[in-house]
Amino acid sequence: MTMHRLLLVNETRSRSDKFFVGFSTALLFLITIYVAVQSVFGEEMWIVNANFPGGSAAYLEEFAAVWYQTMGTTASVALNLLSDGLLIYRCMVVWPHYAVLIVPGILYLATLALGIVELWASGAPHSDFFAGLAANLGLSYYATSIGLNVIATSIICGRLIYLGNILRHTPGGKRMTLYTGTIPIVVESALPYSLSGIAFLVSYGLQSEISILFLSIYVMFTCISPQMIIWRVVTGQAWTKRSTMEVSAMALQSVAGAGAAAAAKDTKGNDESEYTSSKADGSHAGSLRLNEV
Numbered sequence: 135m136t137m138h139r140l141l142l143v144n145e146t147r148s149r150s151d152k153f154f155v156g157f158s159t160a161l162l163f164l165i166t167i168y169v170a171v172q173s174v175f176g177e178e179m180w181i182v183n184a185n186f187p188g189g190s191a192a193y194l195e196e197f198a199a200v201w202y203q204t205m206g207t208t209a210s211v212a213l214n215l216l217s218d219g220l221l222i223y224r225c226m227v228v229w230p231h232y233a234v235l236i237v238p239g240i241l242y243l244a245t246l247a248l249g250i251v252e253l254w255a256s257g258a259p260h261s262d263f264f265a266g267l268a269a270n271l272g273l274s275y276y277a278t279s280i281g282l283n284v285i286a287t288s289i290i291c292g293r294l295i296y297l298g299n300i301l302r303h304t305p306g307g308k309r310m311t312l313y314t315g316t317i318p319i320v321v322e323s324a325l326p327y328s329l330s331g332i333a334f335l336v337s338y339g340l341q342s343e344i345s346i347l348f349l350s351i352y353v354m355f356t357c358i359s360p361q362m363i364i365w366r367v368v369t370g371q372a373w374t375k376r377s378t379m380e381v382s383a384m385a386l387q388s389v390a391g392a393g394a395a396a397a398a399k400d401t402k403g404n405d406e407s408e409y410t411s412s413k414a415d416g417s418h419a420g421s422l423r424l425n426e427v
Contacts (some may be wrong), residue, residue: 178197324360330348
């Protein structure tokens with residue numbers, strides 16, 4: 135749908151549209167490699183070599199480092215880097231302050247370095263992605279990557295909730311609730327991506343067999359969540375720097391209006407107090423004159 139919108143519906147393509155065409159194509163290419171590799175390896179392990187001595191566990195241990203498995207892991211790491219990069223960019227969009235990028239930026243560089251080391255360790259002869267050195271490095275890599283996901287998701291969620299509260303108390307803010315509802319928050323923050331990553335990280339750290347299932351779900355959301363964000367961007371429903379500036383302006387106007395109202399209220403209260411005081415003084419003076427008469 136995203137590519138249909140970008141290539142067929144939009145008559146004029148901006149620079150960002152061209153970027154998203156390339157980005158979406160790269161996501162599709164990488165997830166296709168990953169799925170194809172897992173399908174071929176699963177067929178080899180459970181069907182072609184069903185009678186392998188020691189069963190499927192022995193086959194996995196023996197051939198986990200086969201060249202096309204390494205290619206699939208490389209596609210997964212590249213997919214993570216692309217998706218995390220988009221999340222960091224979206225953090226900057228909803229909160230345009232460079233200080234927001236410090237922690238996610240450091241974690242992104244750490245993810246890149248650990249990803250390269252993990253590919254080396256898991257691709258070495260007779261290595262196993264789910265055991266030994268490769269597993270320990272993999273745990274560090276995924277902990278860093280998923281930690282980045284969680285932090286970026288928290289930044290976006292918190293910022294959108296904060297802006298939504300401002301809009302609810304701002305005149306004219308209801309027209310922008312398209313950007314701050316439940317669905318926009320879930321999609322913009324890539325919440326399913328982070329939650330599936332946490333599920334995989336816990337099962338992987340416990341060396342549970344179900345970690346293979348959670349890894350597949352996590353990798354799928356690594357592709358799906360960015361595509362959902364891109365879809366909102368190309369359809370004009372996503373949060374933009376312009377909408378952030380508009381909400382900030384509304385917030386400033388609201389604060390200024392509240393301050394002016396409070397000042398006017400205080401001035402009115404002071405005037406009423408002075409009027410009451412002067413009236414009381416006049417009454418007291420009149421009483422004195424009557425007493426003198």
